[in-house]
Amino acid sequence: MTxxxxxxxxxxxxxxxxxxxxxxxxALFSVTVFVVFHFGLxxxxxxxxxxxxxxxxxxxxxxxxxINRLFVTDAEQGGFDAFLLAPVDRxxxxxxxxxxxxxxLLVVQLVAxxxxxxxxxxxxxxxxxxxxxxxxxxADIGICVIGTLVAAIAIRTRTRDLIVPLxxxxxxxxxxxxxxxxxxxxxxxxxxxxxxxxxxTLVSIYDLLxxxxxxxxxxxxxxx
Amino acid sequence: MGSSPVVELNxxxxxxxxxxxxxGVTLTVPAGATVAVLGPNGAGKSTxxxxxxxxxxxxxxxxQVLGSxxxxxxxxxxxxxxxxxxxxxxxxxxxxxxxxxxxxxxxxVARERVDEVLDAVGLGARAGDRVAELSxxxxxxxxxxxxxxxxxxxxxxxxxVANLDPGAAAQVAPLIGAASGRTRILTSHDxxxxxxxxxxxxxxxxxxxxxxxxAADVDLAGLYA
Numbered sequence: 001m002t003x004x005x006x007x008x009x010x011x012x013x014x015x016x017x018x019x020x021x022x023x024x025x026x027a028l029f030s031v032t033v034f035v036v037f038h039f040g041l042x043x044x045x046x047x048x049x050x051x052x053x054x055x056x057x058x059x060x061x062x063x064x065x066x067i068n069r070l071f072v073t074d075a076e077q078g079g080f081d082a083f084l085l086a087p088v089d090r091x092x093x094x095x096x097x098x099x100x101x102x103x104x105l106l107v108v109q110l111v112a113x114x115x116x117x118x119x120x121x122x123x124x125x126x127x128x129x130x131x132x133x134x135x136x137x138x139a140d141i142g143i144c145v146i147g148t149l150v151a152a153i154a155i156r157t158r159t160r161d162l163i164v165p166l167x168x169x170x171x172x173x174x175x176x177x178x179x180x181x182x183x184x185x186x187x188x189x190x191x192x193x194x195x196x197x198x199x200x201t202l203v204s205i206y207d208l209l210x211x212x213x214x215x216x217x218x219x220x221x222x223x224x
Numbered sequence: 225m226g227s228s229p230v231v232e233l234n235x236x237x238x239x240x241x242x243x244x245x246x247x248g249v250t251l252t253v254p255a256g257a258t259v260a261v262l263g264p265n266g267a268g269k270s271t272x273x274x275x276x277x278x279x280x281x282x283x284x285x286x287x288q289v290l291g292s293x294x295x296x297x298x299x300x301x302x303x304x305x306x307x308x309x310x311x312x313x314x315x316x317x318x319x320x321x322x323x324x325x326x327x328x329x330x331x332x333v334a335r336e337r338v339d340e341v342l343d344a345v346g347l348g349a350r351a352g353d354r355v356a357e358l359s360x361x362x363x364x365x366x367x368x369x370x371x372x373x374x375x376x377x378x379x380x381x382x383x384x385v386a387n388l389d390p391g392a393a394a395q396v397a398p399l400i401g402a403a404s405g406r407t408r409i410l411t412s413h414d415x416x417x418x419x420x421x422x423x424x425x426x427x428x429x430x431x432x433x434x435x436x437x438x439a440a441d442v443d444l445a446g447l448y449a
Contacts, residue, residue: 003329004329004330006329007326007329007330008330010326011315011318011326014318014322015315015317015318018317018318019317073315077311077313077314077315077316078309078311078312078313078314079313079315081277081279081307081309081311081313082313082314082327082330082370083330084278084279085277085278085279085302085305085307086302086303086327086330086331087299087302087303087331087332088302088330223281223295
């Protein structure tokens with residue numbers, strides 16, 4: 001399956017490089033939301049729980065843009081059917097799409113997190129970075145695992161734009177909650193503190209649980 | 225033409241909600257035969273091909289391809305069937321070569337085969353062009369190359385030469401024509417031409433078979449009178 005995931009992932013990344021449909025929109029959206037918060041909160045500097053909440057809600061909403069478009073090119077240009085004709089494990093498509101979404105999110109966060117630090121954050125990012133990197137990876141995996149599943153469900157409906165947020169937002173609440181709880185001590189005024197272990201455990205288990213669910217049902221989602 | 229059946233349909237049907245797109249279709253296709261599926265728009269031709277490709281689940285009856293029941297045993301025949309649909313199934317922002325290399329990767333086909341089929345459809349010189357930059361006829365030729373890339377035993381061809389000029393149609397004939405030696409099930413907007421190259425004819429009207437038999441015996445004028 002690894003070879004097929006590689007073939008699919010390469011196609012995803014080449015198409016995104018050519019079409020630039022997801023990453024620029026997600027990055028621009030994130031920075032715009034931070035600007036809106038900057039003025040809306042009427043605060044130059046936020047920290048702790050509020051900063052963590054602003055960061056992760058913005059990341060979640062930006063991710064929805066990518067999730068919404070994840071299967072659109074395949075559906076519009078016959079890529080779905082072409083894939084279904086091939087003698088391959090169909091779960092490879094899920095894995096490739098989830099990894100592609102993870103890459104998009106990480107690239108977006110390379111822009112968005114420094115912008116967040118510049119526009120909103122009171123304490124500096126430097127001390128928080130090692131811990132924040134772990135939180136970002138765990139939360140992003142959760143967003144990608146669930147988001148890819150939701151995108152595959154939504155693309156088969158006529159109301160994709162509505163289905164994606166309606167399904168994804170409730171399912172992603174535990175991820176955002178855990179990410180915020182984990183990030184809050186890192187962005188505290190007094191300097192970065194230790195990551196709370198139970199939230200790390202929760203987000204890891206949640207990621208794993210949905211990865212298993214996706215593995216079990218993805219084949220059926222592609223069926224007529 | 226061999227004697228063992230490659231495709232067997234028995235009471236095959238497909239409903240979309242209340243509407244029956246295909247109903248009670250029965251047909252046996254021996255190895256190497258060419259079947260012309262005829263009928264007006266909406267007769268069920270494309271639905272039949274999509275079922276045989278394993279992309280649609282029949283709602284009644286049985287469809288077997290190469291001995292495997294579709295779609296439940298479809299995994300066993302994927303890779304042995306080539307499908308040329310209405311839609312080219314190509315990514316517009318990838319080049320012709322990139323598209324075929326992508327399919328070669330999925331089907332486990334050697335990369336050298338990509339240039340071989342592109343040359344065969346006369347597009348070797350345009351292999352580096354994005355599909356979005358190709359004409360409809362050229363896109364159709366890339367699509368033909370995609371359909372035969374993995375050298376399938378069975379070809380499902382939905383209006384295979386619809387966008388091709390006579391020269392281009394002649395160019396792809398060795399790949400998808402009778403000379404290819406494959407079992408072929410094709411639809412065409414030109415019944416005379418389709419029947420001329422067919423061994424069997426399946427004529428559909430409103431999803432039902434109005435004729436299923438030898439091409440030599442079909443009365444085209446009487447079929448849809």
